[in-house]
Amino acid sequence: MKIVALAGGVGGAKLAHGLAQTLPPQDLTVIVNTGDDFEHLGLTICPDLDTVCYTLAGLANSSTGWGRENETWNTITNIEKLGGPNWFRLGDQDFGTHIERTRRLKEGKSLSQITQEFCTAWGIQPTVLPMSDSPVRTIVCTDEGELAFQEYFVHRQCHPRVSGFRFEGAATAQPTHGARTALEAADAIIICPSNPWVSIDPILRVLKEINKPVVAVSPIIGGKTVKGPAAKMYAELGIEPSALAVAEHYQRLLAGFILDNKDKQLSDKFRGKILVTDTLMNSNADRARLARDVLHFIGSIQI
Ligand code: GDP
Numbered sequence: 001m002k003i004v005a006l007a008g009g010v011g012g013a014k015l016a017h018g019l020a021q022t023l024p025p026q027d028l029t030v031i032v033n034t035g036d037d038f039e040h041l042g043l044t045i046c047p048d049l050d051t052v053c054y055t056l057a058g059l060a061n062s063s064t065g066w067g068r069e070n071e072t073w074n075t076i077t078n079i080e081k082l083g084g085p086n087w088f089r090l091g092d093q094d095f096g097t098h099i100e101r102t103r104r105l106k107e108g109k110s111l112s113q114i115t116q117e118f119c120t121a122w123g124i125q126p127t128v129l130p131m132s133d134s135p136v137r138t139i140v141c142t143d144e145g146e147l148a149f150q151e152y153f154v155h156r157q158c159h160p161r162v163s164g165f166r167f168e169g170a171a172t173a174q175p176t177h178g179a180r181t182a183l184e185a186a187d188a189i190i191i192c193p194s195n196p197w198v199s200i201d202p203i204l205r206v207l208k209e210i211n212k213p214v215v216a217v218s219p220i221i222g223g224k225t226v227k228g229p230a231a232k233m234y235a236e237l238g239i240e241p242s243a244l245a246v247a248e249h250y251q252r253l254l255a256g257f258i259l260d261n262k263d264k265q266l267s268d269k270f271r272g273k274i275l276v277t278d279t280l281m282n283s284n285a286d287r288a289r290l291a292r293d294v295l296h297f298i299g300s301i302q303i
Pocket of ligand 1: 007008009010011012013014048051193194195196199217218219220221224225226227228229230231279280281282
């Protein structure tokens with residue numbers, strides 16, 4: 001079964017890793033959000049792409065969910081001492097990724113080509129692709145004005161109250177060639193348990209049309225996010241945060257929806273096909289088990 005997974009950073013990377021443990025590598029393509037990308041310290045930084053790649057390569061920092069395991073922080077400490085910006089923490093190994101990516105972009109290579117080269121270097125077998133090679137930038141509309149995504153997310157630690165989102169460049173950005181080919185070949189699309197507003201919506205905006213069956217895994221368990229601001233965003237937009245709200249968010253696309261056992265009392269409120277299972281991924285084994293459950297569900301609903 002050929003699968004395309006749509007992923008943001010932390011939640012997306014975990015299920016992508018589960019799928020990578022379960023599917024033959026040629027059957028898995030992960031299309032990753034690049035709306036969080038930004039230019040900082042003269043470098044092009046792609047947080048979600050790096051989180052997915054580090055996770056698939058076994059290099060991710062398991063406690064933070066971002067960055068690399070066994071990091072040192074000499075470069076950012078030195079930048080800080082010189083009076084430079086220190087609000088976006090980057091480890092020394094991570095800096096290497098951004099320096100090398102920026103150098104190759106300046107040579108004229110595309111982000112998807114560079115990602116493929118990095119995946120080869122890191123021994124990642126499934127295909128990982130940015131959603132587009134053209135820049136798309138998520139802008140968060142807040143009570144304190146419009147904020148670039150990382151300004152909102154990291155610098156302001158999600159404090160401003162959200163009133164909406166804009167995805168600059170998304171209307172004209174084309175999906176990468178690899179993404180189009182993978183979508184054509186796919187038997188099903190899995191929306192990973194990523195933030196629907198700022199990780200998945202930008203991808204859907206760029207892909208524009210999806211003609212394949214889609215299933216989504218809820219990133220909201222018991223009305224709360226495991227990590228990050230998705231539930232806060234739902235609440236500030238006047239929607240009660242819940243797995244149901246996530247299913248409604250994707251409704252027009254969905255062939256099936258996966259929610260956590262903790263939310264099973266909501267089961268009779270869903271209109272479509274659902275799977276109720278443990279969706280919290282605390283270990284590699286949890287990731288693989290959820291991936292198997294999701295694949296089995298896709299098989300069972302004969303899409
Ligand atoms: P970000 O770009 O780094 O914020 O990453 P994502 O958008 O991919 O992931 C954030 C979302 O992942 C949050 O809404 C979390 O609730 C969700 N998430 C993180 N870990 C898990 C997990 O183990 N299970 C589920 N169901 N959701 C998770």
